[in-house]
Amino acid sequence: MRETTRIVRAMLTPAVSGEPMHEGPVFAAPFHVTGDPAGVPYSYGRSHNPTWTALERALGMIESGENFNARALNFASGMAAVTAVFGSVLRPGDVAVLPSNSYFTARVLMEEYFTKMGVDLRMAPTAGSAQGDLLHGARLLWIETPSNPGMEICDIRALCGKAHAAGALVACDNTTATPLSQKVLELGADFSVVSDTKSITGHSDLLLGHVAVRDDNLWSGLERWRTLTGSIPGPMEAWLAGRSLATLPLRLERSCENAMRLAEFLKGRPEVARVLHPGLPDHPGHTVAVSQMRMFGPVVSFVLSSRAAAESFLEAAELVTDASSFGGVTTTAERRARWGHDAIEDGFIRLSAGCEDIEDLITDIGQALEAAR
Numbered sequence: 128m129r130e131t132t133r134i135v136r137a138m139l140t141p142a143v144s145g146e147p148m149h150e151g152p153v154f155a156a157p158f159h160v161t162g163d164p165a166g167v168p169y170s171y172g173r174s175h176n177p178t179w180t181a182l183e184r185a186l187g188m189i190e191s192g193e194n195f196n197a198r199a200l201n202f203a204s205g206m207a208a209v210t211a212v213f214g215s216v217l218r219p220g221d222v223a224v225l226p227s228n229s230y231f232t233a234r235v236l237m238e239e240y241f242t243k244m245g246v247d248l249r250m251a252p253t254a255g256s257a258q259g260d261l262l263h264g265a266r267l268l269w270i271e272t273p274s275n276p277g278m279e280i281c282d283i284r285a286l287c288g289k290a291h292a293a294g295a296l297v298a299c300d301n302t303t304a305t306p307l308s309q310k311v312l313e314l315g316a317d318f319s320v321v322s323d324t325k326s327i328t329g330h331s332d333l334l335l336g337h338v339a340v341r342d343d344n345l346w347s348g349l350e351r352w353r354t355l356t357g358s359i360p361g362p363m364e365a366w367l368a369g370r371s372l373a374t375l376p377l378r379l380e381r382s383c384e385n386a387m388r389l390a391e392f393l394k395g396r397p398e399v400a401r402v403l404h405p406g407l408p409d410h411p412g413h414t415v416a417v418s419q420m421r422m423f424g425p426v427v428s429f430v431l432s433s434r435a436a437a438e439s440f441l442e443a444a445e446l447v448t449d450a451s452s453f454g455g456v457t458t459t460a461e462r463r464a465r466w467g468h469d470a471i472e473d474g475f476i477r478l479s480a481g482c483e484d485i486e487d488l489i490t491d492i493g494q495a496l497e498a499a500r
């Protein structure tokens with residue numbers, strides 16, 4: 128069976144007459160346990176839950192490669208997943224190498240907490256795989272490709288090779304691409320970290336995250352962290368995520384296709400100073416992106432002349448909902464500099480292509496660009 132078929136059928140129950148086709152969410156804090164809890168699969172809802180088990184099995188399948196089976200653990204949010212990797216790997220004196228342009232909150236978490244507890248932080252940009260020059264003595268290389276929101280690309284295979292030679296573990300924030308499009312464990316990463324708030328669940332209505340690994344010891348460290356810190360998803364979120372998985376291939380293919388078409392359209396417009404999308408042949412990371420991604424992701428960033436132009440564009444666009452986040456079925460965009468987090472232009476827009484009809488999107492975005500002149 129090919130991957131799409133497996134994903135569509137991943138949450139089905141075994142075919143037993145009279146049984147439901149899908150499990151419902153299991154709402155439980157304590158489970159019934161008589162006497163010795165050893166060997167009882169479910170005892171308390173902070174440690175395990177059957178709804179997680181079903182979702183994690185499906186996510187593990189998506190994260191697996193030709194020759195290995197990955198194991199996934201879900202978390203309360205993408206940031207809970209990020210924290211689990213930092214927390215289970217890093218100890219005082221360890222060196223962590225982060226992208227200087229990484230997802231903002233991951234950087235702040237590292238700077239506000241982990242460096243204050245003795246972790247030594249080094250940073251370099253994603254573009255050009257520049258982090259590869261900082262690996263001497265490192266414990267953890269943290270990469271993010273395509274980076275959010277700058278859409279910079281680094282070479283996952285090459286960086287994993289260098290990091291492993293230097294004795295470091297590699298974690299890849301795979302949120303923008305998703306593991307359906309980019310198999311980072313197969314490319315050599317030790318951890319695939321994903322905010323499932325984005326394309327994996329895709330309906331802009333919940334927060335969730337996961338980490339996938341192939342190594343059992345890394346898995347145990349993450350699971351221990353999750354149980355001790357309680358950074359667990361609710362059963363309802365996990366169930367909704369499982370329900371969304373069946374449409375992941377359809378949703379992602381459509382939004383990646385729409386993103387590609389919009390990137391090409393924006394490129395031809397005089398109002399647009401720059402378009403950042405790894406699928407464009409003149410993107411500096413395009414060749415590497417082609418070698419490691421099956422689809423180029425739903426995000427297109429582009430730059431208008433000013434803050435005023437970006438704001439007028441967002442106001443004039445009827446099919447582009449002004450909202451943060453990305454990866455939903457609805458097209459959204461925001462003037463990213465409004466948060467003040469990243470070193471980007473005032474007119475920088477991060478757009479997430481949804482699943483609407485592309486002709487409607489092009490017409491609407493075209494008129495909004497004219498209104499923003």
Ligand SMILES: *Cc1c(COP(=O)(O)O)cnc(C)c1O
Binds near residue numbers: 271322325336
């Ligand atoms: C959104 C995001 C996160 C954090 O995920 P949450 O689910 O919001 O906690 C981490 N990394 C990247 C690249 C993201 O886009």
